[in-house]
Amino acid sequence: MGEIKIGDKVARRSYGSDVIFVVLKIVTARVKVARVLLRGLNMRLMADAPVDDLVTIRNEEVESSFQNLHQETRQLVEKVFLRRMAEDFSIDYRGRDDAILPSGIDYRHFPGKVLHLDGDGDYLKHCLKYYQELGVPAVGYHVSEEAQPSKVAALFREHLPDILVITGHDGFIARVGDKLNLDSYRTSRYFVEAVKKARQVQPDKDSLVIIAGACQSYYEALIDAGANFASSPQRIFIHCADPLLVAEKISHTPFDTIVHVNQVAENIISGLNGIGGIETRGKLRLSLPNTVSNHK
Structure with a gap:
């Protein structure tokens, strides 16, 4: 093996190059x-x-x-569309009856808006x-994990999102060994601080839904800081698309419907071991009549 350089793609022998x-x-x-x-x-x-x-x-x-990776993500996207089709063709359209959505009148979807900060x-x-x-x-903004606490409030005020995703890379430092100590995690402290800064601007968990963390992040600290959903309850690796899939579920669930944590877990690769959270209201709203399509 030649000399290792910055940017090289490598694996660890001690972990079976997994x-x-x-x-x-x-x-x-x-x-x-x-x-x-x-x-x-x-x-x-x-x-390291x-x-x-x-x-x-x-x-x-x-x-x-x-x-x-792309194949896995593609399969997840197809799964999302199948889920939406099943919801749209349910007996009562997501809890709305004919008096609210009369037949023959077109309506427009307003899903929740996402601000995504990624390391x-x-x-x-x-x-x-x-x-x-x-x-x-x-x-979305590429913001290093260390800079996220200092950037999140201004970006929130600029974009006024319904959903905030705070993510990047993280890891549990096994040689430190204490899962309930922020020093045992590589970047969890920055995610925790970013969540706290966002909650200082918008403390209501229904007005702003926060999804925070990365692989093996300090789940309990993130939830205590004010995240609605966070990784990683069992300190496992999460898929790079998991945070966006949680955001999609919230964005496309009606505002008068509770998204249960197990429903989120079914929507992602890492499941409940990878991302947990609290019951949270959806963000989708409908508008009628739909005048936009009439002018196309």
Whole structure:
């Protein structure tokens, strides 16, 4: 194996090369063996490892991993559309009777608007693409985890979203070992502070729905800070698309309907072990008549 460089795609021998990482930083000062800071290529995970534990991943394997990621996400998007079709053709349209939605009158959907802050610029691009495809109005910013607490309030005031996603990369530091200590997590403290800053601006959990965290994040601290949904109850890895799928479920559920946590878990890859939360009202509203389509 050649010399490891920043930007290389690598895996950890000690973990059976189970996750492909990108090299972020190489630390050589005051250590006997150089250590490397890593971020997951297809997972919202941050980790570190001694340089001699790393193996370089071939470009073919990296491309295959990307293809698998896109295929998984595509399957999730199709699942969302099937769920919506089933809801739309239910006996009473999402709890609305004929007196409220008379037959023969067209109506317009107003799903909840998302503000998405992401510590990973590549993931953000993918998320914004899928928000658009899923009909979720969204605006996103690439903001490092460390900068999110100082940026979130101003961005919230600028965009006035219904749903706020605060995510990026994180990881539990096993050698510290205390799951109830913020120092045991790589970036959870920044997510927690960002949630608190947002709640100072809008404390009501129905007016602003907050989805926060990444892989192995400090779930309890995020919920206590004011998040409606957070990762990771069992400190597992979450899929890079999981936060946006939670946001979609809230965005396209009517405002007079409660979204139960198990319904959110059914909508994502990591399930209830990956993202938990509190009962939360949806954000979808309907308008009638629909005059927009008449002018197209």
